[in-house]
Amino acid sequence: MRRIGVFVCHCGSNIAATVDVEKVVEAAKTFPGVVYAADNKYTCSEPGQEAIKKAIAEHNLNRVVICSCSPRMHEATFRKTIADAGLNPYLLEIANIREQVSWVHTDKEKATEKAIDLARIAAAKAAKDEELFTSTIPIEKRALVIGGGIAGMQAALDIADAGLQVTLVEKESSIGGKMVMLDKTFPTLDCSACISTPKMVTLSQHPNIELMTYSEVTHVGGYIGNFEVTIKQKAKFVNHDICTGCGLCETKCPAKVTSEFDQGLGKRPAIHKLFAQAVPNKPVIDKNSCLKLTTGKCGICSKICPVGCIDYEDKDKEVTKKFGAIVLATGYELIDWTKLYGEYGGGRYDNIITGLQFERMVNASGPTDGKIVRPSDGKTPKSVLFIKCVGSRDVNKGKSYCSRACCMYTAKHAHQVLEKIPGAKAYVSYMDVRTPGKGYDEFYMRTLEDGAVYVRGRISKIYPEGEKLISLGEDTLSNSNVTLETDLVVLETAMVPNPSAEKTAAMIGVGRDKDGWLQEAHPKLRPVETNTGGVFLAGTCQGPKDIPDTVAQASAAAAKVIGLLYKDELETNPMISKVDPQKCAGCGFCIEVCPYGAIELVDFPDRYQGKKIMRKVAQVNGGLCQGCGACTVSCKPGAIDLLGFTNLQILEEVDALCR
Amino acid sequence: MSQMQEELRQKAKELLEKGEVRYIIGWGKGRFHHRPPIFIYQAEDVDKLVWDEYCVANLGKYLLDDKFPEGKIGICVRGCDSRAVVRLVQDKQVKREDVCLIGLPCTGKVDQEGRELVKCRDCMHRNPPVYDIVLGEPVEEKGNPDRFKRVEELEKLSSDEKYEYWSNVFDKCIRCYACRNVCPACNCRECFVDQYRVGWQGKQKNCMQNQIFGLTRAYHIADRCIECGECERVCPVGLPLMELNRKLIKDLNSLFGPYEAGVNPDVKPPLGEYRLEDPEEYM
Amino acid sequence: MQFKKSDLPKILDSMAKEATVLAPMKVKGNSKFAPWGTEGELDFGAQNVLLPPKDCLFPQTEKMYRFETDGLKVNDFEVINESRPTVLFGLKGCDMQSILCMDDVFLTKGYVDDFYKKKRDDLLTVCINCTTVAKECFCDSMGGSPNGHAAADIQLYDLGESYQVKAQTEKGQKAVDSWQQYCNKDEGEIKEIACELKVDMDGVPEKLAGMFEHPIWEEISRKCVGCGICTFLCPTCYCFDIDTTKDGAEGTKFRCWDSCMFSEYTRMAGGHNPRPSKKERVRNRFLHKLEYFKERYDKNLCVGCGRCVAKCPVNLDITSFIDQVKEVASHE
């Protein structure tokens, strides 16, 4: 039998000035199931809470209604109060008669009437309150970081420094990502390698970090605190346990292919380190270009290796590990401009390169040893045109968004041309210049002072004429057509999500936005969390960023991971959806609308037409469900219901309101 | 028609003899003009199968009586039956591999006076969109029957006129739930009307309660109604139930893009998904 | 004694002054016994009106009592048993027979249902014989007749231009007395007709008694869709459910028709259902109509009105079933 107690708060004069509290108490006494009603000057105060506890004991109350301020204010307080009195904390309802009555109304009679209504609604709901229990799930105190670029490295280091175990998975043979490809970083012009390689080394030597390069995540199961992840370690054909990284094999390997790291500007052997300072600093054999592995003839590296670490029989291996949290740091790629910009030759002209190729060129350890040259003839260009927003901010061509870092690195590129090639001309074709960072605008101004010529307008066509490239465009500031004759054109292309992120995100259940960037839980308030509990985002996988923002976000993601993994177990919210398997027909509509992937179909043993059968029914994962209730409406028979806000309760509330 | 019937019996015989299906759901002879559903297990019984202009009942729903069959079920499907099966498969109530769809292109059915049934008048798929075997030649589709005409007429009425119209309709309802029970979109294990503990719906038979039932049922099947018109056909008091269903279908199409339930097994019902660019009226 | 058909409205008018006169009518596309005076037209055609007359004795929804609670106590309790004099005019023999079945259930064997009794006591029944029959009619196979019913308070015979009047009870006589101004003393020839649809009920109840486990149930129930058309259109189906509406502290208990064809009809609070599938439900309905009731009250609970035969969406036809039973019985 429901025995409801109603407690009406004066809140000093906050409520009592506009609501006749005694009248509310008297009315409450007549509500169905109500056996006790009283008022209190300040219900949330110590004596107020004691009065509730006393009444629960004396009147054997088993449901409590408090008419006071917003539940957003004191729900937690009063749940604790009734729990102290021995009641389940979820047998409480709050009627908000302050924010929604006394503070917004002036007519005392009408306000009192409304307060009585709200109390009646709360009592009707309370009558259908059921005991709810939080459950706990243990947490695996190990984090997985997917992606070994600057974001992944920063996150892994921060988590490891906090004393937690981290596994970092990188698909390339070395960590470092895009940042180690760069020459200098804006706006301070410090050498990119100089600031990133020490991090790489620290990471590889960190006692709490397990580094898995040349590896990919192939399956993710489980949920927050308890992910089960399968990682494929690709065959390296080099036993890294023995290899000393001497590099002799690389010098002798006869197979030479285009270097991915150098963006196609240089060559590399089949057995290779990704770059000189690679971590781990040991080579792998690219099985697609190795002569031994493709034709069976060669085997030079094996013959010359001083320690005998070459193993042509090496196979891909899969390991499964448990993790409590996952950081996605899958990074970006550059948009393939050749498919989009036929008017720039679509890749047919050697002397049109991308910004990243420019970075490799200008990098002292790059394919040209730091010299800016024309790929066609190796000559030093006397004039260079940089075109910004290639594929960015142009829905017709590429992407609608701004790639954020290009304005600044273009300024850097122009600066480098002017610095490295005396007397050279640097032109920049731009739509806008966006420099909202510390020291950014100053850097841009400096580039202008250096003599870079900024032309506002898009380039509509580029074609070669003799040794030169002719670029046609418009100067929208002077409203005139411009023709630029330069030796080299650099396209500052849009960032796009790393294509491998799509598969990884789908495995984990992280959403992607319209452009494929991974979706954060809230653009403002939860920028590094995802809608899948225990999965966080770092760096450009979430959207275009420069290095400072990437590092900041990586540290933020690390902080979230640390906060999660420092708990021993996770308390689940008991106000989540629950399936009645008898009613559930297993249609799976709820699965479609669940933003958290918290519902799955499971086998349910049942009898059907006299036969014992297994049928599918929905089941809610308490670790993933956040209690929104979207599923409840998708379920026509109401087989899935939201505890704490059940269909029955809301119908009772509606009925009570209409009295 | 009789040639098709012969072909159907031959095919049924073959399927049963070869053991490709355990039984076949089709239409048989009833009293007067009725062609009630029948269930043929033996090859020698195939001559009980009838295919003529009186085969009106939608057979799809019978699959729910044998959700875990001990062999394949053969089922005769016109366009509407085929769509019913597709919906049941999409709702995971029937496994596609458990059924063998015997497609029968259909030129419309008639009542005992020989008049074309209302449900056939607005048919969009006379040929089964999904089938395993198809008999006879494809028939010409109706093109674009003006199936929203009545809805558009009703939309033009004033609020009060609309309400009066529907009150008169629902006043007649006797709550026999035949509409629900024949509907292939209604495949809940326990209908909301039967959940007396939750109390979605009162058991009283009065205009308001009938209206709540009618509106709720229509909304429940909004994105699953295959427009077979069975609800309207079986209604003993002749309620124009498709005028409700078609309104929802019309709006779903105009709000969220073209959609026809049960035609393409890969297209999801529109209320189970959303687009960021959906119409915005609530700012 | 006779009166002209053209005087019928006047007679109905005069009766309607003191009672609710229900007559078979077409009202806004609906075919039912409607109060005389409702906008619509009288319908004495061959086909029965769609909705049976049982609603006036046993309403589809009937308020029983009202109560009020205060906290945990019930304060106020009031039985609602409203009735007013009612005339059921223009009953066919089958529907009249159905009222006798209902009387057996609600008034005999030591059990009297007050709600029913009050309405029954207030009821005057006026039968008219059938001059044509619909193809689904088979009342004369079920112990009734299209030519009238002896239990009606008043029996009218259709003579073409006029009705011949026969008062069969005291109550009927009293009513007929008040029609004197429209009546003359003529006697006409009454034509008798018979149903075209015939079933042979001979020995069927007895045979059915031994057929509870027979495979026939499995077979015939396959096509049943489990709707309530047959039970709600049946003039003799009397199953009901009792439920409560609550409005805060006030509440009303009411009873409403239920159908044994609904899957949840026999479902118990714990979830167990003794009639879990269509087979058990169809079996129960047919056995109730043709065997159980006969055993208890010595009447068929099917009166042959033909409504279910005409309206079942899948032609699950009781007459065909009886034919089938006859066949089964002959060689098993």
Place this chain on the structure above:
Amino acid sequence: MSLEEQKQVPENWEPTILAFCCNWCTYAGADLAGLNRMKYPENVRILRVPCSSRVNPQFILRAFQKGVDGVLVAGCHPGDCHYVSGNYFTRRRFLLMQRFLEYNGIDPRRFQARWISGAEAGKFRDTMLQLCEEIKELGPNRKLREVK
């Protein structure tokens, strides 16, 4: 009772308006309106739900049946849903439901939906004012209403 008779507005009639508010945005917006002592009519009764997507269209039918004169469903702005996508489903469901109710003779002003954030106390107040004014103009709702 005919519709004409039903149109009689009882003396001193005040509309009852039900507002389903999501916990994270609109309910917070209502609280903020309170904190700022903004005034709006007493006719509105708020029911708190975790998300607007928790609101079953059947609740709306029930409200009209039990005598509510107007219903509001309010939640976070698109893109701001605390539960990611709930309000997008709300939007689809209620765009359809609103038209369906209108088709059945319920004036669309009696059933509205709005996006009101936790910061939009002013919008909350304005919505309440507008809703009350519109419903007052429409008079008591008798449609779908249970006869007591």
